[in-house]
Structure formats: structure tokens, C-alpha cells
Amino acid sequence: MKSFYIDETRATPKIDFNLKKNELSIIGDSYPENASIFYREAMEWLTEYLQNKDRKVTINLQLTYWNTSSSKVITDILEMIQAYHDAKGDIFLNWFYEEDDEDSFDNGEIFLEEHTFPYKLVPFTI
Amino acid sequence: MKNTSADEFQKEKKVIEAAEKLIDSSEQISDLKIFYRDLLKEYKRLLKQTKVLMKVSDNQQHRLKIITDRLGKYVSYQLFKKITRGKEKVELTTKRKKLTVFFSDIKDFSYISSHMEGEELAEFLNSYLDEMTKIVIKYGGNLDKYWGDAILAFFGDSAAATDEENALQCVSMSIEMQKKMKDLQKKWFDKGYQEPLQIRIGIATGYCAVGNFGSSERMDYTIIGNPVNFAARLESAAEPNEILISHETWGLVKNKINCESYISLSLKGFHKEKLAHKVLGFKKISEKKLIQINDPDNGINLFIDLNKAEKDSVKKILSDIEHSLTSHQ
Numbered sequence A: 001m002k003s004f005y006i007d008e009t010r011a012t013p014k015i016d017f018n019l020k021k022n023e024l025s026i027i028g029d030s031y032p033e034n035a036s037i038f039y040r041e042a043m044e045w046l047t048e049y050l051q052n053k054d055r056k057v058t059i060n061l062q063l064t065y066w067n068t069s070s071s072k073v074i075t076d077i078l079e080m081i082q083a084y085h086d087a088k089g090d091i092f093l094n095w096f097y098e099e100d101d102e103d104s105f106d107n108g109e110i111f112l113e114e115h116t117f118p119y120k121l122v123p124f125t126i
Numbered sequence B: 001m002k003n004t005s006a007d008e009f010q011k012e013k014k015v016i017e018a019a020e021k022l023i024d025s026s027e028q029i030s031d032l033k034i035f036y037r038d039l040l041k042e043y044k045r046l047l048k049q050t051k052v053l054m055k056v057s058d059n060q061q062h063r064l065k066i067i068t069d070r071l072g073k074y075v076s077y078q079l080f081k082k083i084t085r086g087k088e089k090v091e092l093t094t095k096r097k098k099l100t101v102f103f104s105d106i107k108d109f110s111y112i113s114s115h116m117e118g119e120e121l122a123e124f125l126n127s128y129l130d131e132m133t134k135i136v137i138k139y140g141g142n143l144d145k146y147w148g149d150a151i152l153a154f155f156g157d158s159a160a161a162t163d164e165e166n167a168l169q170c171v172s173m174s175i176e177m178q179k180k181m182k183d184l185q186k187k188w189f190d191k192g193y194q195e196p197l198q199i200r201i202g203i204a205t206g207y208c209a210v211g212n213f214g215s216s217e218r219m220d221y222t223i224i225g226n227p228v229n230f231a232a233r234l235e236s237a238a239e240p241n242e243i244l245i246s247h248e249t250w251g252l253v254k255n256k257i258n259c260e261s262y263i264s265l266s267l268k269g270f271h272k273e274k275l276a277h278k279v280l281g282f283k284k285i286s287e288k289k290l291i292q293i294n295d296p297d298n299g300i301n302l303f304i305d306l307n308k309a310e311k312d313s314v315k316k317i318l319s320d321i322e323h324s325l326t327s328h329q
Helices: A040-049 A067-085 A102-113 B006-025 B030-072 B077-084 B111-114 B117-139 B161-191 B227-236 B248-255 B310-327
Strands: A004-006 A014-018 A024-031 A056-066 A090-098 A119-124 B094-106 B140-145 B149-157 B199-214 B219-224 B243-246 B255-261 B263-265 B274-282 B290-295 B300-305
Touching: A014 A040, A040 A067, A056 A067, A067 A090, A067 A102, A090 A102, A102 A119, A102 B030, B006 B030, B030 B077, B077 B140, B094 B111, B094 B161, B094 B219, B094 B227, B117 B140, B117 B149, B117 B161, B117 B219, B140 B219, B149 B161, B161 B199, B161 B219, B161 B243, B161 B248, B161 B274, B199 B227, B199 B248, B219 B290, B227 B263, B227 B274, B243 B248, B248 B255, B248 B274
Parallel strands: A024 A056, A056 A090, A090 A119, B199 B243
Antiparallel strands: A004 A014, A014 A024, B094 B149, B094 B199, B140 B149, B199 B219, B243 B274, B255 B274, B263 B274, B290 B300
8 A cells, every 4th residue: 555645736636645744634625526536546545554553553634615515525525534533543633624714623523513523723824 | 703503404413313222222133233233333423523623614714804904905996806706817908998097196295205204194194095995985986006105007998897987986086085184284394294195186087998907916906098198297297285187087977077178298108299177166056147037838948058058059049039039920
């Protein structure tokens, strides 16, 4: 298994899944025409990666704008994180929100309100 | 923004509760029970996802509205409506339209501003532009842009009004601006500004290209054409606290607006001398100048508005009546 990397474009985020550091990051805007196609390889990689429950994983989600189909992918990723945590896996999520933006902070809370894995809401400035 | 969509899923929750009771109580075939359990698990997962997606979607819409409102402050109200209602194509196209163009600035603003601190200047300029912008919006003008203390606005972009109505709205707006300036002059004097702040206004009517100019990446909805230069030159030629209108604009408003007789001006960029009129104010409609005789039983129905009717025309009508009466005797 190798690290996974896709560069950021105007409509899609940078995806940086670093195998050595066990740090997986998605950063940028996400409004591809078809999110399930865009994220397919990344989700397959993630599914395989999270099979091994011995890793100490850090996930960084820093999304500034996303469409509804990307929201669906985000909820899928959060469910995978929850499943890893439920299986006693060591996993931590940093959810980045735009500083001084109440709606951005609320989005983080909405996505995470029904999850029990450890996470932190981290402010960032554009 | 908090979303409370829990109650919207009561029906789905009841389905889950009923299914859970059925599994606990029934003695179904084990395979069916396993399948049903998986189905229920998936249904619960979907419900959870739907709730999150709905809340996030609402939040995104709220966010979009705030951003749209903020962007609306950077363009004119009319353009904002065009863009947000999706009727205006975002492409480099223009149309030729007859517009009445308004141009104003503050006399000696460069000199005045050189004696002010930055913060003071910003407060002064913003308070002035704020008041003037309110008046532009009130009269339905399309605020094109600010250039420092100068304002460019135009009337006639929509098909709803006639050329006369557009010109009258523009001149009426200018008269109200001049009145407002008197209030502002007092306010600024009381604040300690020594210089009397006076504005000059130029108005011209004619055909312009209106639409999107620029590049496909960055465009500006604006107007280009001779009337824009003409309005700017009339503004430069105007005295402080004066409104100068072009002869064509005068032709459209003369029944409602009092103006001085024309003056002939040599303006930069124009080969021939151009006629212009100084605006004096609104014409007052006097009831005393209305002659009305309504006596249908005796075959008389007469109405003359001396506010509008030319004296010679009235004299000729009276002469014709007298001649007619004499010839029938």
C-alpha cells in the first residue's frame, strides 16, 4: 500500500493520505460534478487503510465550500472513522472551520454531533 | 444557525420502533430476520445521514444568503436583482439604449481632502456617499460607480419607463440631492469643517452601450458612450450648487422642470458648441391657472391649462370662437 495524493483544483480539494505519518488530510473546496466518482479511489484507499486497527491515525478535514454530494462523502468518511473508533482503533479528527464564521463552526457541529470518536474543532483563517 | 429537524423524522422513527418490536417478538425464519435486521440497520444509517445532510444544506443556504447580501453592497441594486434572479447572462455582451446619465462631484474635493486625516476623510466621504446613494436608490437610478467623490448613475436600463420619465426621475433626484446638501453643509460646518462643501451636477441624455465590459474573468456592468462624457463635461462646467442639463434632457423635462434659457458651451472632446440649461426647480401647477367651464345643458365644455398652454394658442382659439359667433349671427 502506498500513500495517496491528489492536487487541489478549483472545484476539488487536495487529498493527502500520508501512509508514513498516518495523517490523512482533505483540504480545499469540494464541488465536483460527481463527488462519488471523484472520491471513489480515495474511499477505496481509505477502506483498505482502516482495515488495520493498529495504527494511530490523525484525520484533518479542512473544507471551505462543498456541494451536497460532497456532504454525503463527508458523512461516509465520518462513519468510517466512527467504525474504526468502535473497533478500539486509535483515531483522532481535526475539523477545521473558518475563524469568526459562525456558520462554518455550526457545520462542524452538525456533522459531528452524533459521533463519539475524539475530535477537535480547529479555527483557521483563509 | 441552529437546525432543529428532529421532529421532521417522527414518521421514520416510528417505522424503526415498529420494526424493532417485530424482531423482538416474532418467531420468523432466521434468514429473514437477519435480512430484516440489516435492512433496519441501513435504514437507521440513512436516516442519520439524511438528517445531517438536511441540516448542512440549510446552513449552507443561510451562508450563501449572507454572502449574497454582502456582494450586493458592491453592485447597484438593479444589477444585484438582475444577477440574483438569473436573468442577466454573465458574458461580455452590451445593448444600445437611450439613457439619461448623471454625473456629480464635490467642488475642490482634492484641496479639501488634502487637509484631512485619513480616518476623517473616510468618515466624511462615506457619510456624503451614503446620503447620495439613498437618494439614487429612492429614484430608481442605476448607481454605476463612485470615483472618489464623483458619482456616475444612469436611468433607462429597464424597459418599464419612458425616456421622459427617466429624464424626469434623474433631474428630480438631482434636485433632492442639492436640497440634502444644504443639510449636510450645516452638519459639516457644525462639526468644524471650514470649507463650504458644494456639489456640481451634469446630466445628459442619449444612446449608450450598456452591459458587461472587461474580460471573461473580471467584468464590470457599466455604460460607455457620448452622453457619459457629455454629462461629465457639463458637471465640470457647472457652478457650485448648480445642475446643468443637456438640451436633449431639457426637451424631455421642460413641462415639469423650470430651467433657464439655453447657454452655448464649448466643451472638451466636442467639436461643436453644445446647448445646456441650468435647472431652477420644479414647475408649480397653479389651480388659478386652470380655466374650466362645464355646462353641458348649454353645449359648453371648456378646459384650458395655462400652466401648459401657450398664450398665442389660447388667443387664436378665442379669436376663432369670436369669428365663429359673428359669422352665425
